[in-house]
Amino acid sequence: MKRNNMIKNLVALAAAAVAFAAQADINVGVTVSATGAAASLGIPEKNTITLMPTTIAGQKINYIVLDDSSDTTAAVSNTRKLITEHKVDVVVGSTVTPNSLAMIDAVSEASTPMISMAASARIVEPMDAKKKWVFKTPQNDIMMALAIVQHMVDNGAKTAAYIGFADAYGEGWYQEFAKIAAIKGLKIVANERYNRNDTSVTGQVLKLVAAKPDAVLIGGSGTPAALPQKALKERGYKGQYYQTHGVANNDFLRVGGKDVEGTFLPSGPVLVAAQLPASHPVKKSALAYIAKYEAAFGKGSVSTFGGHAWDAGLLLQAAVPVALKSGAQPGTPAFRAALRDALESVKELPGAHGVFNMSPTDHLGLDQRARVMVKIENGAWKYQP
Template identity: 70%
Template sequence: MKSVRKIAVLTKLSALVLLSCAGLAHADINVGVTLSTTGPAASLGIPEKNTIALLPTTIGGQKVNYIVLDDASDTTQAVKNTRRFISENNVDIVIGSTVSPNSLSMIEVVAEAQTPMISLAASSRIVEPMDAKKKWVFKTPQNDIMMSLAIVQDMVARGVKRVGFIGFSNAYGDGWFGEFSKAAALKKIDIVSNERFAPTDTSATAQALKIMSTKPDAVLIASSGTPSVVPQRALKERGYQGQIYQTHGVANADFLRVGGKVVEGTLLPSGPVLVAAQLPADHPVRKVALEYVTKYEAANGKDSVSLFGGYAWDAGLLLQAAVPTALKKGKPGTPEFRAALRDALEAIKNVNGVHGVYNMSATDHLGLDQRARVMVKIVNGAWKYQP
């Protein structure tokens, strides 16, 4: 009788073990997403959130859960969200944040947890120089130097010799000044002023007057989102007649809406998705970008596409390319899967996104080339591709 009971108990235990293993084999993939959907960067974070809602909920036969939190454009909250993803949600990967200061602050957390991260922010310092911590970090936005070179090439073509600079008083502005200075030096363009303003500032009159006193042929405003209108309005109100350039950090409909006539004629480098329908038929991004534009506008309205939603879409494409490979080496929710996912992201080749063609390597966790940029002009309140 005892032996019969023992066999019954062992049978139940075996069944429980099998059920446990089956559950592990079919564990969901958890993706932690921290975005700046409120605060100064909200006009960037909201289209990213809208795009996350369009990403597939099954990849490689595994269910995918996207856990989306708002970091309010704040570095401290971005870190809190990241720690929560890791400690409470056992995420396999983190996507975000929207802005460079937030993304930079998250690196320490994901590296310590050995959890891969795909940033949606622009600063090259997020992935460069490569080290033991940044080996866990990837990003989809074009680097500052790539876009700086595009601006400088346009300036040379227009005969610009002297440039005034004003940027955010944070990592974004500092990063842009550093990279733009290198690009300008290559073409012997003089940067005659270097001013800063905060994302929360409502006036930049003093900075505009200082810039104009140096008599620049053109001005570059290195900031992101709707706050970028502030220095441009100040320059226009003071009668500045030179060419104004912005960075790809303003490429969304809210910038056009808030800026109105003030931003008419502005030039900026952009990811191809912003002008997908205007691209040449043989552009490698055109087909994928048009597919994304169709899906996004069906859900959010005509002319609602921005670069920022596109960065989130490309993060999703990278995830779809890497997950099937990682599943061969580990189960979701385990350190083995996270490590395999990191390795698979690093090995990505020829993934066509809406911003460019991604080819990652051990030393390049962006993987974009010059096909990831075009020049755009604001004409009659709309984006106009500049061949």
């Protein structure tokens, strides 16, 4: 009888150990725009996920990666699937602002932390009960808009025109651009929109040219941001061109060709890491990411968008050990809450794009160390000291 009881106890302990081991896996759900209009942004993000550690603080990490095809509805569907079917502890994504904004309800309802790889400040601001679950890694529009307007003014521009996406990204950029322009005394003489999938912007460009601005800012991202600039060049516009940090990858250079020569844009330091002074606080961490990415995908293949995914991974590497110390087990509401709290407490974490200092009121945590000005020169990115 004692022997039978002992055997039963051993079997029960073994079963409990197996259950605990299964519970111990941390599931990271990822939705990226690997196809569709934002594919040039989403592909390097997807590639970067493959470089992330499969173990953090002794715990196995599983990455479940889905493609939302640059579609808002698909991004929300992916998010709900990751939460309900894959029981993820955190969601990383999506690539673009409209998708990320649409995902907020799903993650907040499930009390699951989310790290967005899209730029708009509206993803994390203003802080409220829903957005307390949401973090992001790309620099806020206002930080980059300030750099652009200051550069325009410093180079003699008195007037400027704007053309951007007809969505949350384009509108968010215009609002920040207009706000800073008013402060700096820069007059906006035209304001136009176009869709990411448009093949012509002739009507909008004719209005921009007629307004005769000293400079034009194109509020787009990825390869679709090249369309207005090509059209402006065809119409003979000779003023200064500016793009947002949403174009900082080599696909934009390839599609834009000679038409984007001389363009200025703000960017995360990773884009020109090798050109940065040795004293720059992000140079070392940015070069580390570049070395790892290029070893896997080839020389010159790195992009700033992959860097946003890398920084999401670094945030998790910093937060997971802290969440585990709470005693909460992965796969439970308690662990998701502990992970959210841990993300919020990350301090002085150098990444590919900047140094992260999160807080209860700041779920981006980047400062001006996350920004440099860049010029497109001879088909390459040139750091502007």
